[in-house]
Amino acid sequence: MPDPPIGSATFRFDDFDSFAAAISDADVVYVPVNPGSFRAELTQIQLGRVIIQLGRDSPHLSRGVAGAGRIGMLISQHGPEGTIFNGHAIGPDDLMMFRPGAPLDSTVAVDDAWAHLTFTEDDGEALTEAWGVPFGGADRYRFLRGEASSLGPLRQCFRRAAQFVVANPANVATEGFAASLTDMLAGHLGELLAGSRLWDGPTRQSRRVLSLVAQADDYLRANLARPIYTTEVCTALGASPRTLHDAFQAVHGMSLHGYLHRRRMALVRDALKRASGSTALVKTIALTYGFWSLGRFSVTYRHMFGESPSATLGQQPRGPRRTRPG
Secondary structure, three states: OOOOOEEEEEEEEOOHHHHHHHOOOEEEEEEEOOOOOOOEEEEEEEEOOEEEEEEEEOOEEEEEEEOOOEEEEEEEOOOOOOEEEOOEEEOOOEEEEEOOOOEOOEEEOOOEEEEEEEEEHHHHHHHHHHOOOOOOOOOOEEEEEOOHHHHHHHHHHHHHHHHHHHHOHHHOOOHHHHHHHHHHHHHHHHHHHHOOEEEEOOOHHHHHHHHHHHHHHHHHHHOOOOOOOHHHHHHHHOOOHHHHHHHHHHHHOOOHHHHHHHHHHHHHHHHHHHOOOOOHHHHHHHHHOOOOOHHHHHHHHHHHHOOOHHHHOOOOOOOOEEEEOO
16 A cells, blocks of 8 residues: 655634635534534644644634544643633643544634644554553543643654745655655654653543533434524433533533534524525525524624625635745
């Protein structure tokens, strides 16, 4: 089998669906949580068997799973407070390792910058074994707490790599660049993992919480053509309102009701983009998704997305804007 390609690209986004779709080695859904328009940037650097993704994005919540055949590490580039990942509050010195199929559920309350580093499954397992932080049994993810003295050089390496590929796109595909950056990353990762300690991982309770949240979202996706409400989800999952409330508070920092409201608003936005015709369609689409108070819906929509529902009507998804050739 030939080696994977070497190259890079940097994109800017103002649509959260396009941004989520562009992230490789993961299948995620984004929902904005703060008012105003969504903004994001993604730099992807392919070094053959290693893939680096450097992202910047607005406050959001997301749900998803890690992609097949890859082991990944997710590292904040500036350690923001107010980030919840798989039900755990993440500190500035924390990183997450994950196997294929691991849940990737997060709530980010501030503008964020992150590095997502993935390896082939064999390379990733060998790396974690070599540095004494192997996955335990069937565990799909675990959290490590690193030393600030080791995280700093790794973050700086990511920043310099991003600056280089933007300024020198033609040189990225050279064998020397890929080999040098891969070796540099290996050195910084080794120092980081050697000084890290496991501080948390999946427990029976956390697995139950993540499973409930996943089941609720799966139920919502299976019934996209109609509005879904809290009582119905509780009945379908056989869980009490309190249990689901606590699960969503743990994973997303909000109630099931608040989550469903934001997801329904995101679904309305998607439906409006795909529709064409008169503004009368706005009313029809809003009612379809359970927003019967149209005045309040319009105000909430503008607050959440930075434009009126009629302005969204018939918009083609803008997708990424490539800033540099790779």
